[in-house]
Amino acid sequence: MITFGKGWLRNCLLAAISATAWLGSAAAQSMDADLHALPKRLLLLQSYGQNFQPFANWTTEVRSALVRQSPWPLSIQEHYVETAISGGAAPEARFVDYLSALYQDAPPDLVVTFGAPASRFVQKYRSLLFADVPTLLAAVNVRRVDPSMLSAKDAVVGTLVENVPLFENILRLLPQTETIAVIIGNSPPEQYWVKEVQRQLRPLLGDKVALRFYNERRFGEMLEDLEHLPPRSAIYFQQMMVDGAGVVYGDKDPLKSIVAVANAPIFTFDQSLFHGGVVGGPMTSPVDGARSIAEVVVRMLGGENPGDIHVPAIAFAQPKYDWRELRRWGISESRLPPGSEVVFRQPTPWQAYPWQMALIGAAVLLQGGLIAGLLRERRRRHSAETTARQRMTELAHTNRFSTAGEFSASIAHEMNQPLGAILSNAEAAQIILKSPAPDLPALKEIVDEILHNDLRASEVIRRIRSLLKKAPFEASDFDLKDLANETLEFLSALARGRKVDLSGEIASDPLPVRGDQVQMQQVFLNLVMNAIEAMKDLPSERRSLIVRTSREGGYAEFSVSDSGPGISDDKLKQVFEPFFTTKDDGMGMGLSIARTIVTAHDGQIVAKNREGGGATFCVSLPLRA
Numbered sequence: 001m002i003t004f005g006k007g008w009l010r011n012c013l014l015a016a017i018s019a020t021a022w023l024g025s026a027a028a029q030s031m032d033a034d035l036h037a038l039p040k041r042l043l044l045l046q047s048y049g050q051n052f053q054p055f056a057n058w059t060t061e062v063r064s065a066l067v068r069q070s071p072w073p074l075s076i077q078e079h080y081v082e083t084a085i086s087g088g089a090a091p092e093a094r095f096v097d098y099l100s101a102l103y104q105d106a107p108p109d110l111v112v113t114f115g116a117p118a119s120r121f122v123q124k125y126r127s128l129l130f131a132d133v134p135t136l137l138a139a140v141n142v143r144r145v146d147p148s149m150l151s152a153k154d155a156v157v158g159t160l161v162e163n164v165p166l167f168e169n170i171l172r173l174l175p176q177t178e179t180i181a182v183i184i185g186n187s188p189p190e191q192y193w194v195k196e197v198q199r200q201l202r203p204l205l206g207d208k209v210a211l212r213f214y215n216e217r218r219f220g221e222m223l224e225d226l227e228h229l230p231p232r233s234a235i236y237f238q239q240m241m242v243d244g245a246g247v248v249y250g251d252k253d254p255l256k257s258i259v260a261v262a263n264a265p266i267f268t269f270d271q272s273l274f275h276g277g278v279v280g281g282p283m284t285s286p287v288d289g290a291r292s293i294a295e296v297v298v299r300m301l302g303g304e305n306p307g308d309i310h311v312p313a314i315a316f317a318q319p320k321y322d323w324r325e326l327r328r329w330g331i332s333e334s335r336l337p338p339g340s341e342v343v344f345r346q347p348t349p350w351q352a353y354p355w356q357m358a359l360i361g362a363a364v365l366l367q368g369g370l371i372a373g374l375l376r377e378r379r380r381r382h383s384a385e386t387t388a389r390q391r392m393t394e395l396a397h398t399n400r401f402s403t404a405g406e407f408s409a410s411i412a413h414e415m416n417q418p419l420g421a422i423l424s425n426a427e428a429a430q431i432i433l434k435s436p437a438p439d440l441p442a443l444k445e446i447v448d449e450i451l452h453n454d455l456r457a458s459e460v461i462r463r464i465r466s467l468l469k470k471a472p473f474e475a476s477d478f479d480l481k482d483l484a485n486e487t488l489e490f491l492s493a494l495a496r497g498r499k500v501d502l503s504g505e506i507a508s509d510p511l512p513v514r515g516d517q518v519q520m521q522q523v524f525l526n527l528v529m530n531a532i533e534a535m536k537d538l539p540s541e542r543r544s545l546i547v548r549t550s551r552e553g554g555y556a557e558f559s560v561s562d563s564g565p566g567i568s569d570d571k572l573k574q575v576f577e578p579f580f581t582t583k584d585d586g587m588g589m590g591l592s593i594a595r596t597i598v599t600a601h602d603g604q605i606v607a608k609n610r611e612g613g614g615a616t617f618c619v620s621l622p623l624r625a
């Protein structure tokens with residue numbers, strides 16, 4: 001009989017615990033096995049050489065796609081089928097020996113070839129090297145894959161590089177093209193492409209476009225020709241592994257040298273070569289291609305039968321164009337096929353430096369506003385100045401009228417003299433004419449006298465008219481010395497009438513100044529009238545008035561000195577203020593107007609007291625250069 005006692009339960013528990021522990025350790029062991037799994041071994045065989053484009057770029061892109069896409073760690077080896085450069089059998093055999101020495105005992109899990117020379121090499125030496133290793137022929141032009149050479153272990157991810165759409169692109173952008181320089185080297189695979197391009201393009205180009213090949217020329221000669229291509233030329237760059245002299249250029253970025261000298265736009269077939277200097281168009285994309293290749297690599301490493309893997313060949317990507325090259329060669333974007341992408345667009349200054357541009361714009365606006373404000377202010381000031389000058393002219397005119405009023409007695413006196421002389425001369429002439437034998441010489445003398453007195457009277461009238469004429473401010477060049485002499489003459493009658501001893505000390509050399517003569521004469525008159533006024537209470541023998549002119553540095557000076565009471569020191573400045581007067585019938589405008597006129601002439605007027613009594617008013621005006 002079976003009994004289920006305490007011991008049984010304990011045993012069951014122990015068994016359960018140990019089973020759980022075992023399962024746990026088994027799971028842990030399996031995880032450990034994954035983490036420490038041996039990496040899958042991948043051998044990449046690239047055509048031509050390590051730096052040969054576009055394959056160098058394709059292998060780089062495939063490596064980085066595998067990092068993202070492979071679920072296993074990978075050990076990747078890379079070799080270069082450089083024997084394709086010469087095509088010689090002997091180096092190829094040595095290369096085979098080298099690879100077999102490396103991989104005989106530990107063959108890779110997968111071989112991936114890049115380009116036609118590498119794919120041909122593997123297919124040719126498969127039995128010697130990797131008889132049982134699956135092989136992926138990648139980045140090889142489908143035209144270059146011989147289906148009869150494919151084994152059950154081969155898969156292909158080819159490229160579909162057709163020359164016709166590449167050249168159609170050139171003619172679409174540049175319909176006037178007459179010459180296309182085709183850059184293909186002279187290694188055996190390249191010689192194939194020279195023939196292939198000629199064959200494929202004949203129907204498209206006919207006689208319209210001439211093709212130039214350089215495979216039999218030296219690289220330097222080719223560069224020289226590309227520098228001097230005829231107008232309406234284009235350049236198509238395919239590859240330049242070896243030049244006509246057998247020199248290898250493929251790993252030295254030959255396209256860069258071509259871009260540096262070419263005088264025509266350059267086109268190519270693969271985006272690996274599209275990095276400045278190339279116009280663009282339909283091109284294979286190594287990024288897209290690498291994604292597809294990496295996908296197949298993972299499937300093959302995962303054990304999928306290579307013969308069952310069929311992926312479409314990698315066609316041209318959407319056309320891409322370099323904005324800088326389009327501008328350089330004057331190609332309008334309207335010529336590009338629909339769906340094209342334009343890259344390397346240079347941003348406008350607004351896009352590149354938005355806030356700096358905004359700042360500059362704001363500064364310019366601010367400055368513009370400031371300038372506009374200043375200009376408005378200047379205009380306002382100008383018009384205010386014009387108005388002020390007009391007012392001053394009007395005031396000065398009124399002032400001259402009142403001065404003339406004070407003159408009236410002396411003017412009448414001055415006019416009386418010549419008129420009286422004319423009358424007495426005329427009467428004398430009448431008497432002579434009544435005599436039977438008139439004294440003709442005496443008559444002539446009398447007529448001369450009449451004429452002379454008439455001229456004197458006209459001169460008085462002219463002076464009065466010019467003083468009273470209402471004219472706007474009118475600047476002219478004049479001699480201050482002449483003006484002083486004329487004014488002295490003008491005032492001599494008045495001085496005589498007021499019993500003032502008027503004398504002049506006028507400089508002999510000229511004093512050229514610029515300004516309004518009538519206004520400046522008014523300054524003279526105001527000062528002289530004030531001086532005569534100031535001396536009216538003195539006995540006539542002490543009334544002395546001196547007008548002086550002189551040259552002081554760059555200034556012409558004139559002064560009016562009297563022997564009157566002078567001006568108390570605290571009033572020396574005040575006398576120029578408008579409406580300042582000490583006279584019962586005074587207006588207080590004479591000196592204020594004089595100062596306004598002198599200042600408008602860039603000059604100065606000051607009042608001083610003379611040592612022996614009396615006042616001096618001194619005016620200085622800038623001498624004309």
Ligand code: ADP
Pocket residue numbers: 526530531534562564565566567575580581582583585586587588589590591592615
């Ligand atoms: P007004 O002659 O109408 O008073 P002005 O402006 O010509 O106005 O003169 C202002 C004042 O300056 C005069 O009232 C007078 O007191 C003083 N003044 C002007 N010239 C002289 C002078 N030569 N001697 C003394 N005082 C003078």
